[in-house]
Amino acid sequence: MANTETFYDVMRSQGITRRSFMKYCSLTASALGLGPAFVPQIAHAMETKPRTPVIWVHGLECTCCSESFIRSAHPLAKDVILSMISLDYDDTLMAAAGHAAEAAMMETIEKYKGQYILAVEGNPPLNEDGMFCISGGKPFVEKLKLAAKDAKAVISWGACASYGCVQAAKPNPTQATPVHKVITDKPIIKVPGCPPIAEVMTGVITYMLTFDRLPELDRQGRPAMFYGQRIHDKCYRRPHFDAGQFVEEWDDDGARKGYCLYKMGCKGPTTYNACSTIRWNEGVSFPIQSGHGCIGCSEDGFWDQGTFYDRVTDLTQFGVEANADQIGFAAAGVVGAGVAAHAAISALKSAQNKAQKTPTPTNEEA
């Protein structure tokens, strides 16, 4: 290896104390759904394994993923990006500019052949030979292929890289295309969301380092530890759903009382993400807590499913005691056939899991 510096070395050189380091390890363990027993394992890995070089490239996107990462993250999680991982190349944050920046990327690829992780934010537009996103005089799709060729694995950050996101909305003027349709010969981890939660982003990287393998992925290629449950399953407003108490219009009495937002178009019942457990902006809140329904931004095609504010369905047909799976099926029928299939498969899968699941480090059943 060209570089034997460990994550811990990098953290120490940035003045991060041992105490903060251990705190980070235990926070990460709990974020990953692992017990306290795993904390020393994580700490050991970070002390002994060479830091993983990361190349972070931007295609068609809005940089919200980077922003989520650096702005909203827990200070310790933020240090992951600012020092631990020591991003070797990042379009938005790095010091170099122009040709020097391009050279830095090539140098990293050469130096860490087969060792680095390629983090992709955004996606390539394929229309007209990729001319809608030109980086360094070449279509972004070329840069993406070049950087992916020698990568150990690819992380698709956010809904853009994972699914296409809003720029792929009909009529998809630029033919924005998710990463896995362009890069087909590398392991790809999708971390969808618009943007993904910062702690999810750092958790995924830490897992890969600690256990030296990709996290367990669901059928859509998302880490199961974070995308194994519906927002609805752990929503703090769920008791109101079960009790049939709903917000009927904005700022009504029910809204003041924190009733369920299902009738205001909330897509929580069909959306798999960790918002209702990990929450946002250092655990302060998440969209449902601000009185606005979930828009389902970690699901494929969320941008083209009809209006975000339509009631998913008329609830009376379920009765007040309907469970999430029933609602999930019916709601998905309205939200979109793709999601319906997913919901059905997931329901099946989770039933199987309950019967035969071997212990894995996820919180799927927590």
Place this chain on the structure above:
Amino acid sequence: MSQRSLLVGPFNRVEGDLEIRLEVAEGRVTNAYANSPMFRGFEQMMLGKVPIDALTITPRICGICSISQSAAAAAALGAAAGKPPAPQGALVAAILHGIENICDHLTHFNLFFCADFARPAYAGRGWHSRATERFTAMEGSAVRASVDARAQILHIVGLLGGKWPHTLAIQPGGVTRAPTARDRIRMMSTLAAFRRYLETVLFGAAVEDFAHLGTADALRGWAHGDAGLFNEIAADLDLGAMGAGPGRYMSFGAYPLPEGRSFGPGLWENGVLSPIDTDTIREDLSHAWMLGEGAHPSQGQTVPDEDMRDPGYSWCKAPRLAGRTVETGAFARQVVGGHAGALALALAGSNVQARVIGRLLEIARTQMLLEKWVAALKPESRFMDDVAVPQEGEGEGLVEAARGALGHWIRIEAGKIAGYQIIAPTTWNFSPRDANGTPGPVEAALVGAAVGDSEDTPLSVQHIVRSFDPCMVCTVH
């Protein structure tokens, strides 16, 4: 002396993709051409959608100024409905928007702009070691402190808006979240902590002391905190003589509240403030890779020219106000809003240093506004009025993003979006040439910039470009 042509880009530490072609003679830039090389086609996607979906889709144009886009979309829908939001809802929207703007200025200063002073090319300057310690990209102590401070103040956005970026709370009728008395106290303590950061780190003195500086010399001579370090560097590098803008400053006015806009709207030129007639806005397409005729945004279309024909050289349209270029941004907003110190600086001419000072001023003044607004929250009030978007209609939504004037124009026919045009601040500042051959503000500001013989990414060019804090993903959307 040599004549040469330089292609500068991709630019880092700007939001999105940017490429600038420079013609250089005798060690100076003689012509500059700004290209926004990324196009996504949001305006085409909006067509046929249900109008309120603009609230969810348009913020995703940009992960840095998503609340600005959200506020503009809500304003355009509200204008189409012909009803204002609930007053307390407008207040919460102003708080959300103010925090995003203050965060953007902080990011620009610490992460994007000052990092250039840590470059080895400046080794040997009296301030270089201090600048390196404070501003080195991703590592400097000021960089870290600002990232922490930002994450803290964003708790307020979390509390009121659920999440940042891509907050969903702002609606035409107000906001979805009615803050409680407890929330208000929590926000006050968050703001108090942010004030401590500003007073110990950025300004090195009371926020009010900086906000009330009333002369150009006082602003340029401020010597405390990181603001003082910037002034010291700016004086040494003569940033006050670099990157002149058109001298016309436009602001739509920031934070629409029932009592008026907190920073007023208008067009300022040569000491004269006049109202803006948005009917005189035209987007010129002569040098953009766009098909069709130039038009007012209420009638405009977005049809990319897939052949990318000459003389087009950018995906960016060229907006003009009554046929002329204007500069927009925090400095423009402070000038138009009538801040005495900013006005004094404007009379001395627009430049790199003035733009940075404009942002610092606005950080201080916005902190004061935020404290006032949070104190004025009345938890028992209504935060959302019923504002029904009509089946047919038009609306213009004008707000001020961190980087300047942002407008959304919507046309609704048969309950669906029939036209949606957006002009972002950087569309004004980084526009290409128009049919008369008049360069955009940044293209003009770059003329005369010094280029060393061995430089292929000239430092002066980087300072000038970054002084506008471009947001390229908003520019072409």
